[in-house]
Amino acid sequence: MNKEASAVETHELFDYINDPLNAQQVKEVLGDTLIQEPEERALPDNRQQLILDRIFNHQSLPAKKFKHRVPGWVKLAAAILLFVLPGIYFLKNNNPKLAALSAINKPKQIDVQPGGNKAILTLGDGSKIVLDSAQNGLLAHQGNTKIVKSANGHINYDQTAKGNTTAIYNTMTTPRGGKYDLQLSDGTKVWLNASSSITYPIAFSGTERRVTITGEAYFEVAKNKEMPFKINVNGQEEVQVLGTHFNIMAYSDEAAVKTTLLEGSVKIVKDKLTSMLKPGQQAQLTTDGKLSVTDDADINAVMAWKNGQTLFVNEDIKTIMRQISRWYDIDVEYQGEMPTRLFTGGISRESNLSILLKVLELNKIHFKMAGKKLIVTP
Incomplete structure (x- = not known):
């Protein structure tokens, strides 16, 4: 229904529709006119389009069927x-x-209940704010930067005036069972997974933007050719970007640090090893220092947590x-x-x-x- 299904996902949907074991369930929703005998099912491409048209125009489906029970394959089509x-x-x-x-x-x-929005924000003076229980609005004022918690729970850094405040660093830390997201002063958006942290200046100046992470984080980096964005991962690997979307998974109990690129380009640097990623690629840096690149990263799996x-x-x-x-x-x-x-x-x-x-x-x-x-x- 979002019209975002990949070719593989569409194939899975029609595998389900064409499976004789599901014929009765499919017939209840699609009606008799689009159901064929198994030996005919490989024939017309236009039949698939008719089925998709009927799914998209769900009002044409039998009202009672949707009122009382939505079959699993229809939910799959909607959820993708x-x-x-x-x-x-x-x-x-x-x-x-x-x-x-x-x-x-x-x-x-x-x-056990699932995790949720939980994090602790440690300010430059060492004071801590429990974000999940903090009131919405202004949390702190450091240098020329306001730290604001919005109504939807996001943390935003708003620089009110120009000034050299890069010496002031904050750290956001999520516990097990926690996640959180924030927007840095340059407009870069960061999502933290459970058991993760990010340390960053409250405002960027100079020739680069540099942060440090542990655990797992997804970045949408604001473009600024004059100030490349650099990420230190566990104090070992460095990721260099200008403006791009990517995920870094760097848990200490995993066998490798995995950097997966969705959009733009990133450069992975580890000692004398370097690798430039293209969208859809994943770099893996193993605990023994080996760096490799996979061309067909499973983006759905990588981005599932976010x-x-x-x-x-x-x-x-x-x-x-x-x-x-x-x-x-x-x-x-x-x-x-x-x-x-x-x-x-x-x-x-x-x-x-x-x-x-x-x-x-x-x-x-x-x-x-x-x-x-x-x-x-x-």
Whole structure:
């Protein structure tokens, strides 16, 4: 319905529509006129367009069907990605068929609320502001810069007059189970994932704009050819940009720092190693100092956290659990030998932990909770 589906996503939709197992469900929504026998389904391209036209013009669909029940594939078409509330689609062992799970909303003993907007702002004088409980409006006035919390919870740095205030640095830190976003004084927008931080001057001057991050952050850098934007990552890697959109994932418990470019260009610098990225590419700097570039980064997976989703694409259970631990603010313990198979799937980030665990349990992974510790068994 957003008309943003990629070719792969459109193919998944029609795979679902054309699957004989879903014929009755599809017929209820599309009616008889667009449903064909299996041997005919590969024929007309115009049939696909007719179906898409009917989806886009949803008022032409049977009113009762939409009033009482929206089938999963229609929700998939509307949402574009694999995320539907409260439905979840999960691909088991890289199976390309989407499986709608119907039992996920049942009450469960293990339940933890998802994370939300939580962060602490440390000012240049060392004082701290708990942002999730701070009132909207002016938070502080440092040098020539006002720090304002807007009605939608964003933090903005407004420089009221020219002046050299770059010696004043602030740090925004998100805990486990937290996220936050801010706009720097130059107009650059930054989104922080859970367990992350960014340190930055309250106003930029001189020949460059420089910040430091830990954890994961997404940047939309304001263009300024006279002042390149530079990011120190964990005190090791440097990312140099002029104006661009990109994501950096640099958690200390991950095997590599991953910088993924969505728009523009960035230069990765590590000692004598350098790499210039193009949109769609991802640079990976491993813990042993090796730098490599992937040409076909999964942008949907990279940007899922910022877009309110939890998404795993060909990930093992321990990688999944690290992400869960950060967002739900829990510890994880493993008992027994974990399976080596890979999982792909997704869920809204607003969902309780029990819903996500139900998906994994259907894939023969088991859990029990002891306080804030999640015990995982095969």
